[in-house]
Amino acid sequence: KAGVTQTPRYLIKTRGQQVTLSCSPISGHRSVSWYQQTPGQGLQFLFEYFSETQRNKGNFPGRFSGRQFSNSRSEMNVSTLELGDSALYLCASSPGYGNQPQHFGDGTRLSIL
Amino acid sequence: SQELEQSPQSLIVQEGKNLTINCTSSKTLYGLYWYKQKYGEGLIFLMMLQKGGEEKSHEKITAKLDEKKQQSSLHITASQPSHAGIYLCGAETDAGGTSYGKLTFGQGTILTVHP
Numbered sequence A: 001k002a003g004v005t006q007t008p009r010y011l012i013k014t015r016g017q018q019v020t021l022s023c024s025p026i027s028g029h030r031s032v033s034w035y036q037q038t039p040g041q042g043l044q045f046l047f048e049y050f051s052e053t054q055r056n057k058g059n060f061p062g063r064f065s066g067r068q069f070s071n072s073r074s075e076m077n078v079s080t081l082e083l084g085d086s087a088l089y090l091c092a093s094s095p096g097y098g099n100q101p102q103h104f105g106d107g108t109r110l111s112i113l
Numbered sequence B: 001s002q003e004l005e006q007s008p009q010s011l012i013v014q015e016g017k018n019l020t021i022n023c024t025s026s027k028t029l030y031g032l033y034w035y036k037q038k039y040g041e042g043l044i045f046l047m048m049l050q051k052g053g054e055e056k057s058h059e060k061i062t063a064k065l066d067e068k069k070q071q072s073s074l075h076i077t078a079s080q081p082s083h084a085g086i087y088l089c090g091a092e093t094d095a096g097g098t099s100y101g102k103l104t105f106g107q108g109t110i111l112t113v114h115p
Helices: none
Strands: A005-007 A010-013 A019-024 A031-038 A042-050 A053-057 A064-068 A074-078 A087-094 A108-112 B004-007 B010-014 B019-025 B031-037 B043-049 B055-058 B061-066 B071-076 B085-092 B109-114
Touching: A005 A087, A010 A019, A019 A087, A019 A108, A031 A074, A042 A064, A053 A064, A074 A087, B004 B085, B010 B019, B019 B031, B019 B085, B019 B109, B031 B071, B043 B055, B043 B061, B071 B085
Parallel strands: A010 A108, B010 B109
Antiparallel strands: A005 A019, A019 A074, A031 A042, A031 A087, A042 A053, A064 A074, A087 A108, B004 B019, B019 B071, B031 B043, B031 B085, B055 B061, B061 B071, B085 B109
């Protein structure tokens, strides 16, 4: 079974731009969660989608948004990029029901200049 | 303060030594997950604990959950250089099955194993 795939692996943007990150979950998984990882704040939950609906959201500004498609693939968008948005963005997938662990992709490293 | 506290923050051991990493929650635990991360890469799932007193083992790694103390421990026996990395505990702390994909993570423990 293929794992969670995130694209691109690396991205460099400048302040004020916007960016879209993509995540393909493990086949059969309907839940996709997104996390931001920084040296100062660690791993922080952004949001979770299940069957194209956002079920949960963390404490991030509205500049961070996401969506999920009917094939469970998910995208995350960050608008008006700030220097502090530089981070490793990780997505994780799980079946979305019952007590099942999340499986993570390798992440997208976003650098803001 | 952190919702999930891990200790120690870093650990340097000689190959062959045993070690323990602790994870303590300030909230009720509804599920506790251990992951390993190589720097700059994704998290690799190790173990999931859900019931107080539960203990699971995989190869030389054992994890336990103490529900009363809201604490979990990860123990590595006879450490090897391949065990080196960042160990993270993640927890579901929202009641009634409402976590919906949200895990709260500790700050991580950096493990170095010298050959």
